[in-house]
Amino acid sequence: MNALSNPLSMFEVKGQVALITGASGAFGMVAARVLAGAGCKLVLVAGNQEALDEIAQECRDTGAEVTTINKRPSDEETCNGLVAQAVEAYGRLDILVVASGMNKVALINDMSPETFESVMDANVTQSWLLARAAAGQMKAQGDGGKIVLVSSARGLLGHPAGYTAYCASKAATDGIVKALGCELGPTGITVNAIAPTVFRSPLTAWMFGDDEKAKTVRAGFLARVPKGRLGEPEDLAGPLLFLASRASDFYTGHILYADGGYTAG
Template identity: 50%
Template sequence: MAEISNQLRNPLSAFDVVGKVYIITGASGTFGRGCALTLASMGAKVCLAAGSGAELAEVATEVAELGGECVTIQRRPDTLEDAEAILATALDKFGTVDGLVIASGFNKAGYIHEQPLEEWEAVMNANVRGNWLMAKAVGKWWIDNNRRGGKVLMMSSVRGRHGNVSGYTGYCTSKGATDALTRVLATEWAKYGITVNSIAPTVFRSKLTAWMWSDSEVGQATRARSLARIPLGRLGEVEDLMGMALYLLSPASDFCTGQIMYVDGGLTAG
């Protein structure tokens, strides 16, 4: 009989992140906060970066309440200097980095014939340029220091694959670019043992989508239209994304890279 491996004897050991260090950008947002609390509750250490100091402090307090260890920096990866400062904060505090969650982002809807170029560029800069800069800073540190096994997780969307009737030429284009960046970095960095994946949800409850849960006529209509396309019959909650996030940030996903993981209630299946 074949020997039973330790991982088959103890499958949960593959999800062990105790003592590992993760940088999370956009940490004050719904997805970033969810990742911070999930990782902290599992024994990981987190470096939290965001533009809002007050909201960042709230998440840091929640991490501490869970018994987690964290450091914060009020900065977004708008420039390479910003990205390197975020990395330096994590290294100064913890001495290493094992994973990177790029959860910072932005959206400004507008029909292409009406939207100013500056708004489209702002969406692309936040959702694509920021991803590239943050991945560049951390990936370079891993490669220069011969650190194998790094984990990169980016935030995509079903809108990287599907269009939208609501004037999303910036958002959809940026998420399509995120998908492409995920795949090319995965192949480029595979020889270093670095995995790169993205989570692509459908609409889930967040600060940006709270209006869809309201009783307003527009909120109700938009919610109904979204629900009609989801086979499971409900919109998402951030908790629905955390199992996938933990998988992609833990040793359980060591043979998974370059993937766009749809957590969408079946929307992309129909």
Template identity: 50%
Template structure:
């Protein structure tokens, strides 16, 4: 039996993102803000993008004692804005190594009551913006010719329906999942990896009512917890370990995957 190769480096070094230039969109949201904080503490150099300019300034101010941070007060509504995000990252940090697309939105309501504008708004924010950011980032990563990692925030609702009026959100997240797979296939030859992280309900301003100690919150939690083997709802920090894994060299052979951060929800 051949001898095992000697271990010459610490395996945990594979998980390092120190010094990497990472663009985070939706950086003022619950997941984007938590991700930015974790990446800053891990030593990544950050470009933070978001439509709430004043909140973006606050997030950046908190993180600058930890790492180099630049901000872009934009959403990717058109190709020029997506290009501006990537240009800002390269201008501030000389290169681009990773991208987290954490921006998005939802309109909830029965399909019979949603407007076409509501539907288009969700698809634009979740699918079109992701596509535009990937397009701009992909051009830079391909030009650098040194690989890279793109992480799209999806949802368990890209796999499952929902009875409470998610006829726009569910197909939008399914679109995000297939975008990750399509780009993983398209860019694999260049060493550029594309994956999606798909959480279930996590604590945020939008979901605070689900965590509240009232009849509505308790009823919703009980329904959710009945299908979550780990027996709790998610916190934003549950997102960061998987994110650092996907942005680091530890996931060098992982691409085109949807990683469900759901406590086992999709297993039931």
């Protein structure tokens, strides 16, 4: 059927196999819920076994098939193994969502080189290794695929409070997305990133509070957000489904800012 006469069909991912790393984290949980609800078969990866089990059961309760792997994508062997386990479980891999990563905040003269390297490794090297492993499998399948990395508005904009490692890592993530978008375009594999600003999560819940510190920090952010509010998990759902489905087949090497207009002004 013509997609223009049945536009919702472009967002259909039912039966596709999705590998999600960092599945117990804020964005990873959003990805798991969205793709489970859309009918994907899920391979959920996280280092926190208890939280991983909880999100996996939540997805199973919606009727989704779920395989869990209690690991962090720490090295080449592990990243290759995660893709191999997804293929072993379901026969193929259609979607990769890299939601694993970290941030460590310190002013530059208070941050050790080892700390800087740990953030770069988690956010850049591991994303590259996972994309590399997934791309190899998708190319072998021969019918394209979707790779979605998680960037940040901080890949484009600086931050005055000790974000040198994080900003550098997300700018590098953007570079990977653009370079791989060019490299893998001819294969039918798209590579894109979602780049949020502050959205509600266990780590940022305090910013949504009513105490004076929260109000002051929130006001500073809201002064730059045309939409006039901070992000909610639901704000990431639509962009993710778009980038994971054939609706985005002509979009690659793209950084999609889920930021309420923060980076526009």
